[in-house]
Amino acid sequence: MGVLVVGGSVAGVRVATALREAGYAGQVTVLDREPGPPYDKPSLSKETLTDGTAPPALPGHVTLEEIAVEHRPGVEATSLDLAGSTVETSAGPVAFDRLVVATGSQPRGFPLLDDLANVHVLRTARDAARLGNAWVRPGSRVTVLGGGFIGCEVAAGARKNGLDVTVVEATPTILARSLTREEAERMTALHRAAGVKVLTDSPVADADVETDPAPGRVRALVLGDGTRVETDLVLVGIGSVPVVDWLGTSGLEVAGGLRGDGRLRVSGDGRVLAVGDVVRWPNARYGREMRLEHWTSAREQAAYVARLIVDDPKVRDSDCGLLPYVWSDQHGHRLQLVGDPDLAGAESITVPGVEPGWVHLRVRDGLVVAAAALDAQWHVARLRRLLASCDARVDAVLATLVRRATVDP
Amino acid sequence: MTRRVEIDRELCNGYGNCVVTxxxxxxxxxxxxxxxxxxxxxPDEAAMPEVREAADDCPVRAIRLLGSV
Incomplete structure (x- = not known):
């Protein structure tokens, strides 16, 4: 019995290692619907795609075998019987004392392009291999549908590999969910300088599809204004949806993500918890519900839940509050975002002395609630620490970040 | 016991997670x-739990813990 973790990506594997670090001696089993040993996903849209570098193995400095965690690849959870404390899987039922749901998210589909031979998504190592194999043909015209993080990274990777790339974004700017208009325009300029065509305000109205031979290929995307974007390959990067289908009959609340309480508990009795992309929970730091799709948040939630399971006094009476943090690599530049993802009502203050990069503090009522930065890793490492416990006064933050420019030679 | 910590400067890509951890x-x-x-x-022995966490926190595994038994 013991702890059953469903999901063998960063969140699920981190639950297992954190349980052992917290002294949990019972059985720990990780079910993983993907084949093979666990691996880390951030490189899939970066070096793995462009250079064929294998993604790093999970968990890191130990293997799951070394810490007596059973990893079961190729086993997919199909339903949850809460009353019976059993997960039904593709390999038969598995009983649990405590269950941690870490099934993550999967790419949102674009119905006009579903199931076509030259249409891709990027989530798993298998997706990355399929995409990498498809675009090695010289001169391929790659169309990236959606100007979010994945789309922008793939576009940059395709340019690095010498392909002809167009980003098609329905809204007025790329990266619109995370950046101010001005920041997004700077990122657009970087893409254009690298030779990426960026089409914003460009909803796709139709697709020109060659149906024979099956399963068919898309020849061109047709935009709202009638423009045809001829293409050899399309990467659909329009967001992701939590993997909750298998919980449909469980009685748990799954709309918009598996709903957890402040301690990431998803069942009333607290036997079932959730971590990673799949969970929507009231982030104690902000007092409002969030579903974060970030590598760092997944690891932090996993460590919290492991401590909760062993009844660690440090978390027993405190809800899970996280500082959102995400990074993205595009055209050799590092974009980093930290703090409250809601930009509404925030004033932007530019940290001096960062050029050619930039750091923009997002400030409300004299407090730094978030920041966005390009090529400013030293600054962001400090910002993450400054903001980790509470929002910091803008003058204190500036004193820390600007000190270097005045003190160092 | 970990005897030595090394940073692989070729692998390190400036993620900075180790600095935070x-x-x-x-x-x-x-x-x-x-x-x-x-x-x-x-680092001294007391810092090792954090160092191990930092090693795992590195997206490119640029922190090596040598001499572990």
Whole structure:
């Protein structure tokens, strides 16, 4: 019995290692619907795609075998019987004392392009291999549908590999969910300088599809204004949806993500918890519900839940509050975002002395609630620490970040 | 026991997670964006849990823990 973790990506594997670090001696089993040993996903849209570098193995400095965690690849959870404390899987039922749901998210589909031979998504190592194999043909015209993080990274990777790339974004700017208009325009300029065509305000109205031979290929995307974007390959990067289908009959609340309480508990009795992309929970730091799709948040939630399971006094009476943090690599530049993802009502203050990069503090009522930065890793490492416990006064933050420019030679 | 911590400067890509996790042990060079050991000092045994966490926190596994048994 013991702890059953469903999901063998960063969140699920981190639950297992954190349980052992917290002294949990019972059985720990990780079910993983993907084949093979666990691996880390951030490189899939970066070096793995462009250079064929294998993604790093999970968990890191130990293997799951070394810490007596059973990893079961190729086993997919199909339903949850809460009353019976059993997960039904593709390999038969598995009983649990405590269950941690870490099934993550999967790419949102674009119905006009579903199931076509030259249409891709990027989530798993298998997706990355399929995409990498498809675009090695010289001169391929790659169309990236959606100007979010994945789309922008793939576009940059395709340019690095010498392909002809167009980003098609329905809204007025790329990266619109995370950046101010001005920041997004700077990122657009970087893409254009690298030779990426960026089409914003460009909803796709139709697709020109060659149906024979099956399963068919898309020849061109047709935009709202009638423009045809001829293409050899399309990467659909329009967001992701939590993997909750298998919980449909469980009685748990799954709309918009598996709903957890402040301690990431998803069942009333607290036997079932959730971590990673799949969970929507009231982030104690902000007092409002969030579903974060970030590598760092997944690891932090996993460590919290492991401590909760062993009844660690440090978390027993405190809800899970996280500082959102995400990074993205595009055209050799590092974009980093930290703090409250809601930009509404925030004033932007530019940290001096960062050029050619930039750091923009997002400030409300004299407090730094978030920041966005390009090529400013030293600054962001400090910002993450400054903001980790509470929002910091803008003058204190500036004193820390600007000190270097005045003190160092 | 971990005897020694090394940062692979070729692998390090300036993610800075180690600086956040173990700020007394790691920092990042503002010009090269490569991590280094603060004051070139090996961490003492008390800092090792943080160092191990930092090693796992590194997306490219650029922190090596040598001499573990």
């Amino acid at each position: 173990a700020p007394d042990v790691f920092d990042i060079d503002p010009d090269s964006n490569i991590a280094y050991l603060v004051d070139d000092q090996q």
